[in-house]
Amino acid sequence: MTFETRRLILAGGAALALALAAPIASAPAEAQGKTFRWANDGDVNSMDPYSRNETFLLAFLQNIYEPLARRDKNLKLEPALAVKWGQTSPTTWFFDLRQGVKFHDGTPLTADDVVFSLNRANGKGSNMLGYFATVKAIRKVSDFRVEVDTNVPDPLLASKWAQIFIMSKAWAEKNKAETVGDLTKNEENFATRNAMGTGPFKLKSREPDVKTVLEPNKDWWDKKVEHNLTEVVFSRIANAATRVAALRSGEIDMVYTVPPQDTDTLAKDPNTKILQGPETRVVYLGFDVFRDELLYSSVKGKNPFKDKRVREAIYRSIDVDAIKRTVMRGQSFPTALMVAPGINGYTKELDKRPALLKPEQAKKMLADAGYPQGFEVTLDCPTDRYVNDEKICQAIVGMLARIGVKINLRAQTRLKYFAQILLPKADMSFYMLGWSPAATYDVHDVFINLIQTSNAATKKGQFNPGRYSNPKFDELADKIQVETDTAKRNAMIAEATKIYTGDFGYIPLHQQAVIWAARKNVDLVQTADNSFQIRWVKIK
């Protein structure tokens, strides 16, 4: 053996030893870096912030993209890409942009990007058109000022646009992503799997449905960085049992959707904890008060729900606290209002349900209304939309049987449910729905969509399939829409609230709980809108 060959073998052996040792050596180094791993049952379906108007997608993309004004931990607006905003006249809004903000590729943010993004969100293929209903024109005034003209006074524009994220114009144009991906074309839009924003994290890699990796943006404009992470790995784990197992084994640090049946186990596990609070969504029941004869009822020739006494008897016979105790295992927050705490316009003093009626009292009320024997009606319920939706309806069936109202339950999957019960079909007599004013975080969103008189032309009451209608309420809601004086506005909100609750127009049941689970060593902030922000995560 020559000296040369021996050297080669030695070198090879050393290299091999190094290669084998490498994983062991790198393991502690990895442990020092704070990698935050978390999972949800569904994936972020697109990296394009205007492709779907959906809580989870928007919450996730807010790590990469930012709005003009963002929400803080209490859901109040605070400056983000805009430092100042307001109205110069009732129909003109201005936004003064923050200077020195850079996109992840280093290019500076200017008014051009903002105008481009707003137009893209208001353009073809976008699912955010609802946020632009009042907008007439968007224009650049200077490099750091944008003005918006509205058709009618719109006091909620800045609040709504906390959901509209700003993209890089140059990046979108370079990659032919000037408009949102189009389902009718058999091709993928570049922005579906790539992102270019200004936010606290950059998109490092993305395998749809498998793994999405983010890394901190070191040049973020906000110097008050609250997280201590070096990497974020998001995985989709659709199966509930697997998701919980992965959390318990420490493979992931946080689970966004926790199956209700596992909350106890996770709360007892010494390594994990549960975070819960009321969600902004209110689950409620509604009546068909429009048709002269109900589609599904034993009563012929008239509609019992048109009588307020019938609505009141039913309302006051549903024991929401019992539903909370039994069906919801304590994970619900009973309510008397159609809006939840945290939403602008929630009035705490009015959030009191009238006392429950004894069965004989309720029966008497029904008898006074002309139904001494009670009646039969069909209740429509989804089976896979809200937490325990079908079970809640089953509980209600039992409660109403005691006052002689026989409920036939028709429960079906959301894929069929909404097409059936919503307008224009409104093929139901008595239904369940849940609503979160996620567009504006303001009670007016609930008023205009759920409670105002249904009218296709004015686009009001679009989600009011029971077609409850009260002219006094409509008048107030229209005024609330354009009133810019907060005190006056709040007074009108209180008055309008008294009208619909006094009419027993709807039966608000509860807010379901937002439930997250995490390892004990993870600190995070839970907001009522169920919007999980990684910029507030700390790993100890």
Add this chain to the structure above:
Amino acid sequence: MLAFVVNRLLQAVGVMLVVALVAFVISNYIGDPINNMVGQDATHEDRARMRTELGLDDPAPVQFGRFIAEGLRGNFGISYQLKRPVSTLIAERLPATLELVLVAAVIALAGGVVGGVYTGLRRNAMSSRAIMTVSLVGVSLPTFVIGILLIYGFAVLPKSCVEGMHLFGRMLLTCAEVGAIALPSFGRGDTVELGSWTSGLLTADGWRHLVLPGITLSLFNLTLILRLVRSEMLEVLRTDYIKFARARGLSNRAVNFGHALKNTLVPVITVAGIQIGSLIAFSTITETVFQWPGMGLLFIQSVQFADVPIMTAYLVMAALIFVIINFTVDVLYAAIDPRLRSDRAGTARA
């Protein structure tokens, strides 16, 4: 032979058309995809416009014709949910499923043949009885229960170790040691890209992720093959030629493996071939439990969303796999067994 192949080919095309029709009809009645695609406050006009754009308003025969015409060109449309071409999505997911199926098939074949021979040769030994009892569990427990049990035993339990606990019988392991043997409960781990193929077979992490889903998927087939090999072995060992072989003074080894096992393998290969098709098509449950990013998972997720393009493409593809396998088996049989080629023999004589 040519006439036979053409005949079978025509049958295959017929089957594919029927499957396509069924897939199409099912997807048309599963529900309304529009509601899932838009936000809660999308207006009626938005919904109606979307329905028109996607061609959901056209009469069913028109939609079916379009589906077949586009499908023949390999174009199954664009996923409603993921907004990416379905053909790309399936091509991305195929490697994960095929690798999982490969590993499961190897485990099932190796375990099944070895176990079957062992229990066949020592059919009265306690160990054989134990294996047969356990195999009964393998056949009767549903896949998702096995998967969850394995996850609990090999992923969760080792990590919820308390120091000083006697976890594995009398072996006293430290928690660090126990933790080190814990297996991952979900996903595919690190993968290597080889052109358009992603492989988890080339990394240690990929292999660790393969263990639990591989065992889960293989278990049913392992027990099936084990029981098949065992009964075939018992059968063959009773035949005359085995007795003669023994009389000739051949060693046990030569008799058992050279003569007996070889003759049991024909039915085993037939069954294994068919089962591989079903492994590919029905790995859905295992993939769901382990969040294995394969085609089955894609399919299940698209059902929940009423993502019609993916559902139909998957059903058609699963049917295609079966049709190809059956076609190949038919042709192979014909090649092996001359009796199936009587038509050719007839023409040759004439």
